Structure formats: structure tokens, C-alpha cells
Amino acid sequence: MASKRIWTNARLATMAPGLPGLGIIENGAVAAEGDRITFSGAAQYAPPTDDFEVIDCDGRWILPGLVDCHTHLVWAGSRAREFELRLAGASYEEIARAGGGIRSTVSAVRAADEAQLIAESLPRLDALIAEGVTTLEIKSGYGLSVEHELKQLRAARTLGKVRPIDIQTTLLAAHALPPEYEGRADAYIDLVCKEIIPAAARDGLADAVDAFCENIGFSPEQTDRVFNAARQHGLPVKLHADQLSNLHGGALAARHNALSADHLEYLDDAGIAAMAASGSVAVMLPGAYYFLRDTHAPPIEKLRQAGVPLAISTDCNPGTSPLTSLLLAMNMGATLFRMTVEECLLGATRHAARALGLESNSGTLEPGKLCNLNIWDIERPAELVNNMGLNRLHTRIWRGQ
Ligand code: DI6
């Protein structure tokens, strides 16, 4: 029989859509059978505790497990040298055009076997887990060939077997042009559409497909082709859109009913309207904005007015956001993008789950969802956004355990 556990004497921020704000319940309880929540609400309505293992939370706060919905967590090597070059005045785009940037990580990833990729990625994963992340998206995009993209995706899937966390994988083969395709971007997109996407779909290694639509990445036309191929293989899409320039990526993503469009620093009004109509989530990545010392913030106020759901994520990657703290990402969302505490917390739970198509399983404390939750030693949820570097996680529960 499935184990039955109940967490009592807790204050809940359920993030449930039926409730206002954070869905706060002051005197609450959460019950689970096996890996699913069976009750979440006011203590007075909780089931009798007789056949439950009872965990007294001593008045602590329970929030849903954190969801980091946009990362490039699996890579090899370091780009700290590039960081020094940028500090000395070089721009990210200059370094990329000179063959550094993403391509230098591509060389390191191609040279590594799966075991090395896993070993190098585990400390990053463990940092996120230690802060209460229970669902994590990991993209490929540093292999850029059938063999190496699949290797990266397999490493990502394996991480979910060796640690207590739900991993969603995204194929980002259209991340950069591999050196052997220099000057032949359309031929590389052929490879992505005709070989890499089909292979990842065949092996069940990808839950979604992403692309980097950018002047230093791929054009809107090439992105369209990638997304059409993804659809043919039944895979949902998401997009790195309008990060460094306005290529109307937000609108393009919306046209393809993307789960999300991410970055969006240069998103324009038409893009906002298109995203509002499609229901795509806008994923904010303040770590990259901070690390690149960007000054063009995404149009948060207009996105808010248009009712576009906002998520927030680390974008953990070696070149533009070597960030392994979703808590700090929330702090940056508030300080740099002027997101409210409520937006940051919903953005790292309910809306992040939606950006992964996981809204029926994760992101809130509601009956029927996976029992992924965190017990925090805090006075109020705003502390999770306010603190910079202090981790007040008391207990992390993944799938009921
Ligand atoms: N946008 C980013 O910020 C990362 N990828 C992307 O498409 C950068 C990845 C890197 O520099 O290694």
C-alpha cells in the first residue's frame, strides 16, 4: 500500500489558481498518498490522521517544490576566461563571432563522454536541489550533431535517475552553428529537422524543442522550419526570443503555440499581444541580463497588463548565466525587472510548471498533483525573494519522500 503522510501545523502558500495571490492558508495541512497530494487546505478540513505518518511543521511555511524551467545545466569545461575578456571590454557577441562563446563549450562537450558530462553537471544540480528545486528543465545545444546532442540529452535524463528530481529535457540543436557547417546554416537546419529531431523523438529523449532565434543564432525562417519539424514529431516548442535584438521571436513563438518564449528583452507590443492570445508563458531570465550587464529590460509592465503569465528561471549556462540559485534569480527578477514578490514566487512554481507543460502535475499544492514541496524556516514568503545567498530550506519533499 502507498505510504500516507500528512504535514500539519503549517502555513501554506499553495499557489493554487483558484485562490488570490499566493493562495495562502494560515493554519493548513498537506496530505499525500504515495507520490500524490490528496489534500491541501485548512487544518479543520484535513482528513483524520489515524493511518498517516504525521509530520508536525511547527508553524513553518510550506510552498510547492521550485521549478527551474530554463537551464543548459549539462556542459563540460568553464568559460571563466571569457568572463575575464568581457571584463576587459569584449562583448558577448564579439567573443561569439570570434569562435568563442557557445562554440568553445561545444568543443568541450563533444570531447567529453556521458559519464564526464554527468560528473561535471552534478555539483550544479546539487546546488539547485539544496535550494528546493524539485523540477528542472535541461536543454541540449552544446553537441550540435546527432551523436553529441543525444549524448547530452541522455546525460540530462540520467541526472534524473541518480538524484531525487523530475527532469524535463529540451532539444536545442538550433543553438549555434557548428564549425563544420560554417557558412551553411540552412544545411545545418536540414540536419536538425531531418536527423536530430527525428532521432531524439525516436529515442524518447526530448520533451520539447527549442531554438536560439537571434542575429548570432538562427533566423526566424530557420526557426520556423525547426518548429514545423518538431510538430511533425509531436513535440511542443519553446523559444529563446528577442534577447539581444528584436527579430519578432515572441510573435513567432506564439504563432507556433509555444509553451513559452524566453528572455524577451526586446519583445515589442505586437509580440506581447500575440503571446497574450496564444497563452505562451514569458520566461524571465534576469541572471543572463545581470551577467551580460544588459540595460534593456524586458517589458514587464506591458506583459503584466496584457495578462501574460510570467515565469522566472536561472538560465544556468556557462556563458551568460553561470547561476545555480533559483532563489537569487527571484531576487534579481524583483530588483532588476521590478517583478513583485508574488510574480517571482508564482514564476518559480505554477507559471514555471506551465512553461514546461507540467501544470497538471507540478507547481502548486493541490490534490492530484505530485507531492513536491518545501518546508521553509521563514516568517513570510517574501523572505525567499528578499534574501541573497541565505538558504532557509528546512525540508525538501520530492514525490512524497
Ligand atoms: N542564450 C543564452 O543566454 C545562452 N544560450 C542562449 O541561447 C548562452 C549560452 C552560452 O553562452 O553558452
Ligand code: FE
Ligand atoms: Fe538559455
